[in-house]
Amino acid sequence: MCVCGGFVWKINILDVLIIVIWLIMVSRTERGYDLVAPVYDFAESPFEVFYFRDMRKEILSMVSGRVLEVGVGTGRNVPFYPDGVEIVGIDFSENMLERARGKAVERGLSNARFIRMDARNMVFPDDCFDTVFSTFVFCACSDPVVAVREMVRVCKPSGRVLLLEHMGSTGLLGRLFIGFINPFMQVFLDEDLNKRWDVELRKEGFNIVKTRDVLGDYIKLIELEGTH
Numbered sequence: 001m002c003v004c005g006g007f008v009w010k011i012n013i014l015d016v017l018i019i020v021i022w023l024i025m026v027s028r029t030e031r032g033y034d035l036v037a038p039v040y041d042f043a044e045s046p047f048e049v050f051y052f053r054d055m056r057k058e059i060l061s062m063v064s065g066r067v068l069e070v071g072v073g074t075g076r077n078v079p080f081y082p083d084g085v086e087i088v089g090i091d092f093s094e095n096m097l098e099r100a101r102g103k104a105v106e107r108g109l110s111n112a113r114f115i116r117m118d119a120r121n122m123v124f125p126d127d128c129f130d131t132v133f134s135t136f137v138f139c140a141c142s143d144p145v146v147a148v149r150e151m152v153r154v155c156k157p158s159g160r161v162l163l164l165e166h167m168g169s170t171g172l173l174g175r176l177f178i179g180f181i182n183p184f185m186q187v188f189l190d191e192d193l194n195k196r197w198d199v200e201l202r203k204e205g206f207n208i209v210k211t212r213d214v215l216g217d218y219i220k221l222i223e224l225e226g227t228h
């Protein structure tokens with residue numbers, strides 16, 4: 001029973017069920033990221049310190065010219081943007097973008113803009129970026145192939161499309177780890193860490209220049225040609 005300002009509410013199992021279903025409905029995808037934005041950096045920090053930081057440094061050392069970051073999130077890559085590049089970051093969660101903008105201001109970047117946009121339907125014209133990249137986005141995107149096609153479309157034919165992304169793992173440790181956290185990620189963020197969408201990319205005929213396993217076969221760095 002809950003007493004609030006003289007109002008008495010008897011909580012029963014149906015109320016609990018409705019609250020849980022409502023929480024799940026409002027917490028998926030963009031709304032999910034809007035909700036987790038305030039705690040995202042804190043929750044992710046152990047992975048950041050031990051693994052992600054060096055991976056971010058590596059992928060950011062490969063970008064040049066006019067650069068598009070897809071699914072920029074809270075701007076975890078902002079500290080590693082090379083000097084002298086022009087960056088446009090997109091994400092469909094405004095609360096995540098707010099944090100990315102804050103990090104760019106902290107770093108004193110005047111050549112970075114952050115825009116709310118769906119990666120699967122970008123408003124940019126064809127062939128307008130030298131590098132298009134993403135880090136840890138496509139486990140949270142329902143149509144990764146559609147989004148990657150958009151990335152290739154907006155990249156110049158001479159440019160590079162770089163993906164640093166989670167994939168389903170075939171190793172025992174990877175499978176155990178993913179098996180443990182995946183149910184929570186699927187329910188609350190619609191993320192499926194088991195997706196093997198790199199296989200779909202091959203089937204769909206994308207020009208994959210290089211693929212490298214960065215952490216077991218769980219995190220891969222994939223480079224695609226900008227030709228389409």
Ligand SMILES: C[S@@+](CC[C@H](N)C(=O)[O-])C[C@H]1O[C@@H](n2cnc3c(N)ncnc32)[C@H](O)[C@@H]1O
Nearest residue numbers: 033071072073076091092093096118119135141
């Ligand atoms: C796991 S976070 C990763 C954030 C950041 N790239 C990083 O490395 O920390 C995934 C991000 O992708 C964004 N995202 C997922 N699907 C998207 C889509 N279709 N369009 C734009 N952003 C998307 C989410 O809002 C979220 O900020």
